[in-house]
Amino acid sequence: MSRAYPYRRPPVDVVTTGPWLRLTADSIDELPPDLPEWDYGTVLHLRRPMRVDGLRARSDCGLHPDSELMLTVVWSAANSSLRGRAWQVPVTAAAEAELEIDFELSGDELGGRLDLETCLTLRSPGSAGSPAAPTRPGSVLWRDVRSVMLQGDAVLFPLSIVDFEHLPYPTGAAWHLELGHDLESQALGSILLLANKRREVVTAALEAASDPTDADRRVLSAIRNDVIRSLVERALVDDEFDPEADYPTGSVGALLASVLRATFPERSLEALRRDRDHEPVLFTTRIQNATGLLADA
Amino acid sequence: MSSSILYPRLLDAAATDMHQRYANLTVEELKDRHAFQHPSAVFAATGGDRVPRQHLEDLRERVLKAAEAAGFPGGGRRRDHTEFDLDVARLLHERMGLVAAEAAVRPIWAFLALVVLPDVSYWRYRDPPVDRILGTDITRHVWGRLWWRAHLLAVPNETDPYRLLGIFNESDFDQIYARRSLLGGSRSVMRALADVWPSVDTGGFPPRRVLRDVLKRLLRAAAVIEFDALDYADLCGEIRREAATSVAAFRDEDRQVR
Numbered sequence: 363m364s365r366a367y368p369y370r371r372p373p374v375d376v377v378t379t380g381p382w383l384r385l386t387a388d389s390i391d392e393l394p395p396d397l398p399e400w401d402y403g404t405v406l407h408l409r410r411p412m413r414v415d416g417l418r419a420r421s422d423c424g425l426h427p428d429s430e431l432m433l434t435v436v437w438s439a440a441n442s443s444l445r446g447r448a449w450q451v452p453v454t455a456a457a458e459a460e461l462e463i464d465f466e467l468s469g470d471e472l473g474g475r476l477d478l479e480t481c482l483t484l485r486s487p488g489s490a491g492s493p494a495a496p497t498r499p500g501s502v503l504w505r506d507v508r509s510v511m512l513q514g515d516a517v518l519f520p521l522s523i524v525d526f527e528h529l530p531y532p533t534g535a536a537w538h539l540e541l542g543h544d545l546e547s548q549a550l551g552s553i554l555l556l557a558n559k560r561r562e563v564v565t566a567a568l569e570a571a572s573d574p575t576d577a578d579r580r581v582l583s584a585i586r587n588d589v590i591r592s593l594v595e596r597a598l599v600d601d602e603f604d605p606e607a608d609y610p611t612g613s614v615g616a617l618l619a620s621v622l623r624a625t626f627p628e629r630s631l632e633a634l635r636r637d638r639d640h641e642p643v644l645f646t647t648r649i650q651n652a653t654g655l656l657a658d659a
Numbered sequence: 660m661s662s663s664i665l666y667p668r669l670l671d672a673a674a675t676d677m678h679q680r681y682a683n684l685t686v687e688e689l690k691d692r693h694a695f696q697h698p699s700a701v702f703a704a705t706g707g708d709r710v711p712r713q714h715l716e717d718l719r720e721r722v723l724k725a726a727e728a729a730g731f732p733g734g735g736r737r738r739d740h741t742e743f744d745l746d747v748a749r750l751l752h753e754r755m756g757l758v759a760a761e762a763a764v765r766p767i768w769a770f771l772a773l774v775v776l777p778d779v780s781y782w783r784y785r786d787p788p789v790d791r792i793l794g795t796d797i798t799r800h801v802w803g804r805l806w807w808r809a810h811l812l813a814v815p816n817e818t819d820p821y822r823l824l825g826i827f828n829e830s831d832f833d834q835i836y837a838r839r840s841l842l843g844g845s846r847s848v849m850r851a852l853a854d855v856w857p858s859v860d861t862g863g864f865p866p867r868r869v870l871r872d873v874l875k876r877l878l879r880a881a882a883v884i885e886f887d888a889l890d891y892a893d894l895c896g897e898i899r900r901e902a903a904t905s906v907a908a909f910r911d912e913d914r915q916v917r
Contacts (some may be wrong), residue, residue: 364851367883368883369883370718401661401707402707402758402760402761403707407685432888434885434887434888436885436887438844438887439759439760441757441760441761441763441838442760442762443763443844444759444844444845444846445844445845445887446845446846446887447847447887447888448845450888458690469758469760470663470758470759470760471759471760472756472760473760473763474760474797479857479885481885481888483885483888485889485890485893486765498880498897499884499889499893499897500884500886500888500889500893500897501883501884501887502883502884509732509839520703520704521703521704522668522701522702522703523704524701528669528699529670529698529699529700529701530673530699540670540671542671542765542766542795543671543795544765544795544796547795547796548763550760550763550764551763551766553667553767554670554701554703554766556670556701582831583692
């Protein structure tokens with residue numbers, strides 16, 4: 363989102379950022395874009411080295427050296443729509459302040475996409491500075507955002523292994539993708555992959571998804587292809603779906619838009635709807651091609 | 660570190676079908692339909708412990724007791740519903756053992772409304788629209804919205820962690836919660852707003868009108884102000900300031916009209 367700031371801000375190079383690091387009991391690694399093994403019980407221990415030129419940060423936006431600045435990390439989670447402060451320190455008026463962001467984030471409030479926003483803000487303007495200087499506490503002078511996908515499942519979505527005998531679906535089916543109607547609702551709370559307990563080859567492959575055998579891999583490839591097909595079909599038959607709409611992050615609508623883009627990057631929604639209506643067999647073949655069905659089997 | 664209690668997710672097809680049938684039944688008839696499991700209610704394979712039956716029985720018993728105090732199965736006056744909502748918000752938040760990410764899962768609320776508490780759900784809202792029951796919009800769900808209200812306004816380390824629960828009435832809270840992606844998702848902003856609000860001088864203008872305007876102003880400011888970077892006292896100060904600006908703007912408008 364581009365913002366028009368009603369006050370002067372320093373150039374971005376007053377802050378030098380290091381990489382986000384994840385600490386575990388026996389290692390420190392760079393934070394990857396996805397954490398597939400994360401679940402609600404996981405405590406994320408994160409660290410990030412930073413260097414802030416506290417003198418220039420003040421002078422370049424017209425603030426007096428006695429103004430107070432803070433460096434803060436704010437987390438926000440797409441799944442719960444919650445946000446909060448993870449870490450904060452004051453930034454002194456020194457030329458090269460070395461700071462190390464270091465905090466733990468428990469899993470209670472998280473899920474889906476986690477955004478970590480690092481920001482340099484004004485706490486108090488101190489003695490009068492330039493008329494263009496920020497004055498309001500909380501004014502953002504600099505910020506950056508890093509996202510990481512948290513998901514406790516290796517198969518795209520929350521999974522449930524159940525006997526289809528008890529469900530309103532054909533008992534001989536191997537799996538079914540349960541998908542909510544509301545395009546704005548969070549995908550992780552609206553999508554559930556149901557696997558039929560009676561199809562042991564399927565349930566075994568899903569349970570072994572993090573370390574599959576060759577046979578499991580073939581089953582997982584078939585499930586993946588079918589899940590993508592179901593999502594593409596849903597996008598095409600839902601008149602309310604608009605790939606250009608600004609759906610909330612992590613929502614069903616955003617997921618459908620991203621699946622369509624990844625599967626058919628060159629085709630418009632209208633063209634895909636025509637393809638599906640006029641050449642339905644070729645259309646499913648194209649989905650096989652896009653998902654690489656059995657390619658690694 | 661805490662782990663969530665997992666609740667079953669009632670599949671959409673079954674939930675829609677049950678809602679259609681239940682909408683035509685009386686509260687007395689619905690009493691006989693309550694259960695603690697359902698063939699179309701499934702658990703997701705995510706971290707956490709599956710809710711034991713006894714836990715659901717206890718939850719139902721407590722909600723029923725609160726409902727009876729508010730006139731269930733009879734009509735109950737509007738005031739009783741307000742008190743009932745506050746009691747149940749606290750009860751669900753204290754007793755369900757949910758983490759926020761699980762509480763954002765719509766079909767668990769459909770399970771609670773249609774399987775565990777069908778009689779109380781349809782008593783609380785006569786002829787409810789589908790989102791009150793199925794949770795298509797959690798901010799409107801008969802039970803989900805109460806859990807979230809308690810979660811966003813709870814002050815965990817205080818003697819009465821739920822002291823802010825009754826500050827806003829239902830429609831005012833809806834105004835705040837509907838803006839949750841920028842404001843309502845921040846528990847510190849929510850708490851500060853609830854803490855400050857009773858002492859705000861609305862200058863004789865309807866409090867609801869002032870609240871709506873303050874929310875708009877906060878939302879605009881959020882583009883360049885990081886509220887979560889503020890100390891609690893500064894945050895309360897910012898909210899008071901916006902309220903004062905809002906009232907002053909209303910006065911100006913009034914003067915111009917005259």
